Amino acid sequence: MGALDGIYLSNTFAFEDKLGWSGVLLEANPRACRTLFRNRPRAIKLCTAVSMNHSWLTFQDGLYVSTFGDPTQFSDTFAKRFHPNRSRPRQQFEVPSAPLGQLLRAVGVSHIDLFSLDVEGSEYRVLQTFDWRIPVRVWCVEWNPEVGDLQTNASIAAIMRRHGYERHRWAHETTATRPLSQNQLWVWGGVWNVSTVVWQQWAPNS
Template identity: 35%
Template sequence: MKKRRFHGQFDPPVDQYLFERFFPTLRGGVSLECGAQDGLADSSCLFFEESRGWQGVNVEASPPIFERLRLNRPRSTNLNVALSNRAGTARFTHVVSPQYGDNFGNGSLTHLPAHRDALAKEGCQFVEHEVRTVTYPELIAEAGISRLDLFVLDVEGHEAQVFESMRQGALLPSVLCVEHGHFGVEKMREMLAGLPFRFDSSLHVNSYYVNTLNPPSKPGALARLWDRMRGD
């Protein structure tokens, strides 16, 4: 059996946790990663595209980082927009790190004060860009998504606006992985009230939710056996 190559952050990596807990046998799925950065570093969905035949949709608001994403993930649908609760334009704050340069991530439409202060103390610089904003239903339509197995959301403090947008009526994912680091697990659960998601688990700075109306299918014994026989 060939060794699986995961790309996600932490140990175990986010993509390994997602794969083993929710999608151990699913092939040909669809993922949406919002806050995708350059599509390689700490990617939570690249594994599924490379190894499981999934179609990936990547959203990155930062113009400088998006150019790298576009080059790194040519097989994916890549969108240079910011997901929010209204369509139009807004100021996106791109963060430049003294250690990692402008491929740092941590950019946001609405940094929380404590987060911005911490970045400033690290010597980070802030560069503002005017970016296009879209609502969740508009994003689903623009990307041509007709099924959605996994949505990974990492928007650095703008989560409440995204959840508001998800309530506007559109296809929802079977599994939602959202960074809770700026708010905490319980606050994130409160923010998701009214959406059909059941809290499943949390690991490191991420919380995982399952859609009660459209949960991921549980693989049967034959599917698991076939997967082992394939060796990947």
């Protein structure tokens, strides 16, 4: 979730392109969605946002394509940095939204091997709308220390542990001086060697 155009900054493109995986991609930005449909023909594409209820949300452009969203739902740090003109946005869009669990059930999802969640600080809000009866083996959840906060990260950890997940590792993206983002890998039922499990169970037979 947070697919953008399906290739740029994608956590999942290599799995589809190299290993033949299939999946569901969610992206709220209508302009990115048009490119997404061309770039990821094998995947199910849902051009929608996620919220607690079926509704329409007002999203606006940020400084980058990846920061498109509703600034009222971002942390203050994120909104000030990536939506400095939020009171006078360049362009606004009305975006449909629904609970994540309902969206996945509607397209026939009954289990998930890997769920990549990268929605620029709104990860916890998304997790609150998930249907935890859908089994997920591994979650990859972004937490950006520059735009998130420790309380939100603690809330993510609490909801994941409450549903039986253990944090396997942190994957860091850094500059020379500071971390830029951190992807948390949450694994169902215990800590595995995730890379080995992915290869043994899902790579094509050679």
